[in-house]
Amino acid sequence: MSRVTTTSDAGNLWVNRLRRDFRASLALLALLSLAPLVVTTPYSLGILIVSIYFALLALGWNLLAGFTGQFSLAPAAFAMLGAYTTALLDYHLKAPLAVGIPAAIIGTALLGWLLGKVVLRLKGPYLSLTTLSFAEIARVVIGNSVEFTRGDQGLNVPTLFESRVGYYYLFLAVLLSVLIVLYLLMKSRTGRFWLAIRDDATGAASRGIDVVRYKTLAFALSCAICGLAGSLYGTFSQLVSPELGLLMQTGLVISMVVIGGMGTLTGPVVGALLVYLASEWLRDFGNIQMIVFAAAVILFARFLRTGLWGLAGRRFRRQSASGKT
């Protein structure tokens, strides 16, 4: 959550930091691409796939909360909506996945854009409350429209292919593409504008930034990332249910980003992997994972606001640069 001032000098600092951040995330992905050599059981591979699903949600949420300062509480709801778009198209219209998955991206992007329009003038807790209600309404409506969505029973979704390794690389490829898109955007004017809106929306508007446009754009893009992740996850697990949109899932995503490091590219990915893998490991100790993460989130927010990745970055800077912060 460390903040960047947007003077020209500090701007270059931002690009340097972003580049370092992006390279680190690529290195991490390269490491991940070797994982199937070591991890061979389908079960463990499944865990890795789910943790990449969460990494996508974390990156999507981080775009809104970490880069643009819009504290949405609806990432899991958009994953659910994306998954349901694909599932419903298949269930009612027998649409192939080649239609269903792009439809999920476009559908959630549109919904996100609309939600962005709705919450445009709200800030801080008001925005969180509105997105929270949106998320809960979406879940209640899907859970109760039994004739249309089969309610809590969920829907079956066809799978893209059977191979787990194939799915793993598919998720990894999507993660890579999302990271590249985010990197290019954050390096461009658009990204700078988002940061400016996060740091001081009024100031940004007074310097001629079209705050409305860039906020809604951030919403649309963030929700599309979550929608895509949800849609792919649906085809992987072959079952879509309203549980995807539980508030607890959003809590998990937030804890990943806060622990990993908000407002960075590598932080959310590291956080997602760490938290999800740890949660699988902690399950053996009797389901204490959520207790540990919730406590970790509070402690990180309280004492280590830059997250793990920020901690690593600070150490790196202290070694390389002179005392400038």
Next chain:
Amino acid sequence: MLAVDLLVNGLIFGLFYALMAVGLAMIFGVLKVVNFAHGEFYMIGSYAYVLIALKLGIPPWLALLLAALTGGALGWLVERLLMRPLYVGHGDWSIAKDEYAVVVTFGLSLLLVNLVDKIVGPYPFRGPVLIETARFQLGPVMLNGQKLIAAGVSLGLLIGLALFIKRSLWGRQIQAVAQNRLGASLAGIDATKTTSLVFVISGMMAALAGALLAPLINPGPDVGAFPAIKSYVIVVLGGMGSIWGGMAAALILGVCESFFAVYVSYAYRDAFGLILLILVLLVRPQGMFGEKGREV
């Protein structure tokens, strides 16, 4: 005479909502943050009541008091450990204040739910009733003893709280800090102590709501989610930080919901308040009685 029945039952639920919402509104008043763990104060209250009464065999009325103290202690702890950095000594935090508050209270909510789930177990409990009476008919209205007693206690508490805030020195200090923290401290009010007090009262009120409802709702660890969401709706509807607005909005929501559930749709009754919340935020973000919270 279904309508009268719905009206009375709606008002009763409105009273419980008001107990929850009033604390949330007070916290928003003094700190300008939303406590996303408010539902867990409620949950802890009902658990404290049920466990104290059932496991220790303490009479229900005393258990009710102890549950309130538990909630108050929890509120004090939360303020002392997590909320204080929002206003003491961290000048540069003012920008990130909202984020911090959302993350920390959301985290706290997850922590408490899972902690209770782990320690006490995921099964719902049935609390002991305060008064043993079967359901009875009062004119056209169907009531049971517990509901009536709980409503009476809630009404008493709300009136007491209203008098406390309006008349007592501490209550006036709370009003002053809510209006202007700096100004209040210049006038010699200990704003830190006042904020603590607000959290203690909020915790007690929410815990009491939980304890009073425990025999009616069979609390499980996630029982706080819906009352919390309802109280968000209420504080927005009544104007964030406005205690009187919150109380009025709570009664209105209670009545609207009970009519909505019967005449429109039972399955979507919980979505009703949320839709209302979004509409109010769009049309009149300052709520019915509140100050402006909208960005131009």
